[in-house]
Amino acid sequence: MNDSHLPHKLTDEALVELIITSHDPLLFKVLYERYVFTVFNKCLSFSKNNQEAEDICQDIFIKLLIKIKSFKGDSRFSTWMYSFTYNHCVNYYHRNKFKKYEKNILNIEQMCDEVPLQANDGDLEQPLRLKKLKIAMGLIPNEDKEILISKYQDFKSIKDLMKLHNAGESAIKMRLKRAKEKLLGVYNVVYC
Secondary structure (H helix, E strand, C coil): CCHHHCHHHCCHHHHHHHHHHHCCHHHHHHHHHHHHHHHHHHHHHHHCCHHHHHHHHHHHHHHHHHHHHHCCCCCCHHHHHHHHHHHHHHHHHHHHHHHHHHHHHHHHHHHCCCCCCCCCCHHHHHHHHHHHHHHHHHHCCHHHHHHHHHHHCCCCCHHHHHHHHCCCHHHHHHHHHHHHHHHHHHHHHHHC
């Protein structure tokens, strides 16, 4: 009996080569069982939520099934798999952070109700205001943007912000006030 009949005894690299040539789902299952806990733990370090980490982990293995042919053996498979997992998690995190930002930009707009409407905004006034507000957010200093996003997008309380920034209540309120003033100032200079 040769080693190909005992997939559990194969090295990762030999197993991957066999998966690529045979397209045997049972062989992929062996690879899955070897890496599922490592991949899940890396996903959990990004999501901090078991269910979400399981979903990301499942996505990674589905993607791996499609992309496994891209493993060329230039490094150990475990190194390649770590990189594959890490890159997927980073992309997932940034994609979801952007989606969350898009979804919650309305909260920042509510904070900025005094942002003036343009005379030519017409029926598209809210989408235009949101687009302009997002552009203005990109023009203010990062520390101001971060505190506004923490408060109005991530729904952090003043107490949360006090802990996060290691500052007192009045300091946080003043930072929020100044950040909001800068955002409105930039918005008014650019769009008024």
